[in-house]
Amino acid sequence: MFKKADGTLLGNFSTPSGNGHFFGTLEADGTVEFTAKYDAGKFQGQTRQFRNGRLSFSPGGKPKTLEGEWLGKDQQGQDTAYRLTAVWAPSRILQPQASATSSWIVDAWKANVGARGIPTTFTPEVAQAILWAAGELGINPNDLAACIAFESSKSFSPSQPNLGGGSAVGLIQFTSESIKQMRAWLTTWASTRTLGKEIKADIQKYGWQVNKLSRESLMSMSLQEQIRYVVLHFKAHRLPAGADLAQIYKSIIAPFAPNDEALYTKIANPAKYAENQGLDLNKDGAISKSEAVRKIHNNNHVLQYFLPVGNHEILQAALESLSGDDTEKHGYYCQRWVKEVLKKTTHGEEFMRFHRGTAKESGLAFRSSPYWHEFDASKLQPGDIIFWLKGSFYTDSSGQQKEGGHVGIYIGGGKVASNNVIDWNKSGKKDARGLQAIEALEDKANGGPPDGFVRFSPQDLEREREADQ
Incomplete structure (x- = not known):
């Protein structure tokens, strides 16, 4: 659980029915209200409301128990209010914090949450996570948000499955190839003389773990945890700072494509082409980078998720x-x-x-x-x-x-x-x-x-x- 300076409460929860994350408010008197979302388990993707809550503290000042009303579902699927008592446990997941090198990006943009045309799934929590990641990578947060919106079908959910029936999952639809490359980055590349020092420093900074790099682990992550592995994906594929929308999306869909424009062809890459044939807009048997970006635009994913601050x-x-x-x-x-x-x-x-x-x-x-x-x-x-x-x-x-x-x-x-x-x-x-x-x-x-x-x-x-x- 993490409380921001403005009183916003962020955290993770675990129940017999599954686990997920929550965001809400914590007042000075210990009153708590929040919205919870299941990221995995029986109710995956569903949200719940917690109200009239109160957080008690130990003599040492640490959170102890949380009691309140959990608005859930009964066995017939009807809305029901339950009395909930939760025991606080220290989170093992570090909250995203802007680094000194990235803070100019974080300062230069403000979230456009709730604006007309912006998906309701683009919550303050999602905005904070994307802005932080964009700052770490040195890229425009609107471009990153557009890619995540497109890949997650605007759910912005870390447990988003592949709607085409594939095995990809998560915010940027992590593929088996991406997972393999991230594993190599944290092991093989981390032992090299040229990149080892940089990678080891990043491992310590971001808390990346090799044993978390599986489809199942990624699906069970909270937003705050998975956004760190989004950063890992782009770093492992050497996305340059200042990359534009086309470069960012190429790093997601075809990071190893040798040609900067032609990503996959029906002849040379039949399996990959089949998975992404919806991006072949002119039906010429080849998927180009410009076609992929045009598809993102055509599907109305390129929006002003963030507005510039200052001049x-x-x-x-x-x-x-x-x-x-x-x-x-x-x-x-x-x-x-x-x-x-x-x-x-x-x-x-x-x-x-x-x-x-x-x-x-x-x-x-x-x-x-x-x-x-x-x-x-x-x-x-x-x-x-x-x-x-x-x-x-x-x-x-x-x-x-x-x-x-x-x-x-x-x-x-x-x-x-x-x-x-x-x-x-x-x-x-x-x-x-x-x-x-x-x-x-x-x-x-x-x-x-x-x-x-x-x-x-x-x-x-x-x-x-x-x-x-």
Whole structure:
């Protein structure tokens, strides 16, 4: 059982009729209400309500027993309220937590649960699990959600069977080939010199177990546990960070296909083709990656399961500009890098209105605009442009020492994308672009914490236009 900061209660249960997971609320006085779903057993796939519950605690403060009303079914299938007494036991399943490297993705999206067109099976619990997994993999959560929705027939259930009669199961329809590859990843590959250290660290981090890699074990897992094996599947098949919908789905349906576009053909892969022939939209005897993605779109699985938080356009441009040759990578040119990033967005022209010779001078110009906000870390959103108006000394043409300040783009998770001296020195003065924690940039060179941030919100843009008229 796990209680989030907002009071949401998540956990697993086991009864003689089967086991499953639950989510609900736990109030400060111990009052409990939740919805439970059987993941395996006699009532697999069915949900139950628990109400008027109360959790008692031991003298040491640990949960002890849970009592309340369980709304179930009698032998005739009629709704019946039972008095339930449950004994608390420590969960052996770790709850998904965002890692430091993935927190920018988690911060950059919010779940669109309950919105029109979104399946009712896309619950807050499902959203949390998918967002966490997307963060760990470095991919768009909407793409991952679309693939899971398609593979699980929108049930988002870890026990989802294969509707075509095959043996695949679960959120992404784990196949026997996938299970075999995951086993190899945790055993054979984990002993190699090149990948062993990375895999062993992941095993410890995610709690993967080889003996859990069977169809039966996967079917009996809760959502929180199986989502970890979804991450394992993609890591075992080397899905790159930043992969798009097509790459993600190829990694599910045909991870070993040698051709990036042609996945299976009727002649070369008759068994696999037969299993997935519904994806051969033009009936030419070959299943292509583009056809598979089109099928996902045609079946209305590509939806806005998650909405971007903050200025996603600037965020994406910043992340894309941390590599390549189209933005400034030489050290000591933080403002030039930000300017080149902003020019890739619809806000480039507006940014240039306040652009001055140094980051400090530009920040001071922005300070009199509606876009400026005095620095408050709790109010930051991904895509905000953070300014330091102190530090970063340089020598001007007359030989005088002046403060140039610093500027970067907030990406979430307490991190800033920028052209900075830390990455410049770390790369051996080859590339100053990188991600650094705000605290790391609050060094002597930058004169302490940031002074403020700029946000191009629609309301502020409108106010600025009115002021110009």
